[in-house]
Amino acid sequence: MTGLGTVGAFGCGRQALEAALRSARPALSLVDRSLYHRTGGARRAALACRNLAGWVPPAEARRMSAPSRLAVAAARMALEDAGLGRGWTSPGRPPAETAVVVSTAFGPSSCTEGLLQQIFLDSPESASPFLFTESVANAPAAQIAIATRARGAGITLSQREAGPLLAVGSGAAEIALGRSRRALAGSVEEITPLLHAVLDRFGALARPRGLAEEEQEEVARPFDRRRDGFLAGEGATVLVLEEVGEARRRGARALARVAAWGSAFDSTAAPTGWGEGAAGLAGALVRCLERAGLRPGDVDLIVSGASGSREGDRLEALTLHAAWGEAPLPPVLAPKGVTGEYGGGFLAAALLAVQGVPFGPTAGFAEPDPELRLFPHGGGPLPTPRNTLVTSLAAGGAAAWLVLARPEAA
C-alpha cells in the first residue's frame, strides 16, 4: 500500500481522520427525519464532507452522483499520496495498467431513490438517464477509472460490511496474479434519510439514551455492555496498491504490505443479522493467518470491525477468542465508533494504525461486557505493530480479514 485517500464526516484526508481518531469523537450531523422515520430512534449520522471542489472540479462533478464524487476525490487523494500525481489524465501518456476494485453495501442510494420516485410518483417516461446511469452499483468505480484512465479490471463488490476488506484483497490478488501493476481499492457509501430510516427501523443504529440534552446524541459503543447499534457513516476511502518491486523501483514510500487476506461465511446468520458460527469463522481466520505464515500469537494488533452492534460485536468477540484459545488477545482497536459504519473510514483507520498513528480511547466504550471478555484500546501509546489483523463481520453471514505487515517488513 503506497497511497491513502479518504473522505468522511471527519473531513478530507488522512490528517483529518488522524485528528478524529485521537479525539475519539465522531463528527455527527442531524439526518432529515421528516419523511420516513418513526418517532424516537436515531437522529444523527456521520455524513461526509461534501466540499470536494479541490479534488473534483465542478465541470466534472456535475456528471457524477455524490458517491461517485466521493470516490473520485478519494482516488485522486490516494494517487497524490502515493506520489503518482492525480491520475493519468495527460493526453499522450500511455494508459496505466491499473485495476479499480471498489465495494459498496447499498450502491448510489440517492440516485436509486430519485429514479424510483420519478418512475412511481410521476411516470416511467420521466426517468432520468443521468440518475439511471449513476444508480448502478459500479458507477463510482467506473468514474474512478474514467477520471484516472485506469484500464485494468473494473470490479465492484457488494458484500455489506465485509466489502472494504474484500476489495483490498481482490485488488491485491489482481496484482499478485500479474494482471495489473497497480490497483485502486477501497469503498464508498452514501447515507440518505431513507436508508437511515430503514437501518433504524431494523434496530441496527445506536439510539439516543434519553431526553436530557447530554443523552440525545447517540453513541456507538463497540464491545460495551450497553451497546445498542452502530453509527451510519458515509464517505469514501481508496488505497493505492502496488507490486512490491514496482513500488521499490519508483522509490515509493510503503505504508503497509498486504500479507494475506481471507473470507468465510456463517450460514447460521439470518439475511439481515449475525449468526452463531464463531467456531467456523475462527477456523477460517486462523487459515487466513497461516497464509501469511503467522499464528494468532504473531499478531501485535487487531483493528476490529466491531461497530456497536449487539449481535455483530458478540460474534466478533467470540470469533477472536475461539481463534486465540486461552491466549490473551493483543491490543484491539475499534474505530467505527468514530468513523461510523460504511464509507471506508474504518479501512483508512486500519492503515493509520499500522503506521503507529496514535489513537484515543475507544469511542463509546466504558462498561465491559462480561460475556465478551474483550477490552478495546483505552487510550495511550501503542507499539507500532509488525503484523496487524483487520477484521470485518457482515450482517447476512459474510466475514473478511486482512493481514497487514509493517512497511519495514515489506
Added chain:
Amino acid sequence: MGRMPTTSDSRRVVVTGVGAVCGFGWGVEPLETGLRAGATALLPFSRFDHSRHRTHLAAQVPEPPSGVAASFPAWRRLTQADRFALFAAAEAVSQAGLAAPLGPAAGVFFGSSTGGMFETELFYRELARKGGRPRLSALASQPVSGPGDAVGRHLQVAGPVRTISSACSSATLALGAALDAIRAGEVEVAIAGGSDSLCQLTYAGFNSLRAVAEGPCRPFREGRDGMSIGEGAAVFVLEPLALALQRGALPLAELAGAGSCCDAHHMTAPDPAGEGAAAAVEAALADAGVAAGRVDFVNAHGTGTPLNDAAEWRALERVFGPRGRLLPLTATKGAVGHLLGSAGAIEALATLLCLRAGEVHPTPGDGPVDPALPLALVTGRPLPLRAEVAVSVNLAFGGSNAALVLSRFPAPADRAA
C-alpha cells in the same frame, strides 16, 4: 503455443454441474430446447404493470413448476432473484453429485445487478398509491448480495461468499473470481453464477437511454434498434480437474480462462474502437493459454444496440483479425433477453451447451446481418460444429469488459492420452 495441459495440471478447472432459470422455464433443459429451436422468450409480460412504459416486451420467467416452492424453506419470503438463484444452484449441485452442507472447502461467487430491487419497488408502489402506507421493511431486500448470500445459506457454505455488482459483466467477473479462488487453493468447490429479476428501475432506466427495442432485440442485424431485458439465473459448479476426477464426477466442460479490462472511456457508450473489450478477450485467452486461432466460436455480448454491437465487432476483429469474419458468432440475448447481472452466467452456460451438443445455437431475430459488420452470425438453425474452444464476452456500463474461455472436456490432449 502454450504448454500441453495434463489432467493433473493444478490450474485446470472443470464444470461438474449447471443450473438455470430463464424466460424459457425452470431448469437447463428448457433453456437448451429454446436455444436449439432458435426461439425467443421475449414476449408481452406481466411481472409488473408496464402500460406507462415506452416498450412492452421482456423475457419473464414463467411460474415455477409445482413442487418447486415446497423444496425450499421460506420460499414465500424470498425475492424473485433469490428464488431463481436457489433453484439454479440446487440443480447445479445435484448434477455435480454434491449436497449441503458444503462446508469450508466451498465458496459462492455471484453476480447481481439489482438483487431484490423488484421487491424494494413494493415500497414505491405503495408510496404512489393514494392513501398507501409504505412499509420500510419492504426495503430490506435491496442489497444486491441477497441472491449469493441465499445460496450460501441454503447450501451451508462456510468458505468465501462474494457478490460482484459490475452491471452487465457481474456474473462473468464472478465466474473469473471463482476460477482464481480454485486455482489459488482457496476453495475446492465454487458455486458461481448470477441472478437478477425484472424490475421497473432497469426497465424504465434503459428506456430512458432509448436503448430498448420495441420488438425483440436483433443482435448484429441491419437496422437493429436496441436491447431487450430478461430475467433469471445460471449457476455453475466448478472444481479442480484432479479433485473432480478423483471423486468420480463427470466434467461437462473446462472453464479455461477469464479476463477483464476497463474502457475508462464513458459511463454508457462503449469505446468505439473496442480496445477495452479486445483487451478483455485477449486477457482471457492468455489466462487460458489458448491462441486466438484455436477459438472455434464466440458467444458475443450482442445486446442489439447499434453502438454496442458495432464496438464489439471491432473488438473481435482486433483479436481475431481477418479470421473473425469467418468465426461463427452467436448472441444468446436474442433468445432470453439481457439478464443484466446474470447475463454472463446464462451466456457462459449457453456456450457450454453448444460445446457439448456439437452445434452453435442460432441467434433469433429478423432481417439480414448488418452489412457494416461482416461477421458470421449463426441464424435460423443450429450450426453443426464440433468445437473445442469458445469465448463468451460481456460488456458493461462504465466500460467494464469481461470474457471467459470455455473448452470441451476431455480436451484433445486428454483424449490422446
